[in-house]
Amino acid sequence: MEKTVKLHAYDPKNPATQAKPVEGAALELAMKDAQIEEERSRSLEHLKTIVQLREGLKQEQAKTAEMGKKNADLENKVNELVTLEAKELAKKNTEFEEAKNQSLAQLKLIEQLKDELKQEQAKLAEMERKASESATLDARVRELSNAIIKITEIAAAAKAV
Secondary structure (H helix, E strand, O other), X not given: OOOOOOOOOOOOOOHHHOOOHHHHHHHHHHHHHHXXXXXXXXXXXXXXXXXXXXXXXHHHHHHHHHHHHHHHHHHHHHHHHHXXXXXXXXXHHHHHHHHHHHHHHHHHXXXXXXXXXXXXXXXXXXXXXXXXXXXXXXXXXXXHHHHHHXXXXXXXXXXXX
């Protein structure tokens, strides 16, 4: 926003440009005053801009400080959550290991019970076989007993005759 003052060049042949030295000094003084006013207005504008920039800088610094505080708070919360989750994970791992050990113990017990069941089934099968043999022997004993009874009856009938 510069203002330019146009002056005609000094022409010795032109009587209009041949002003008196006092008028030239007054004109020069007026030009200097105009330049000074122009510089003052520019300086004021620059000063206003500087003040606005300083205020903006202060606001940005305040925002930065606030964001830094929020960032620190968030980091603390994240660290707390990480610590809490690490504790929970350790607890879950412990529970898992306990459950795993318990499952292994139960599997061993199941294997033992299966072995015992097989032994009991073998004993039962042996007992059933013996019972079957015993039943066969009982049937044979009855047959023989019936045969002896018949022989004794025949012998008693033969003596009676």
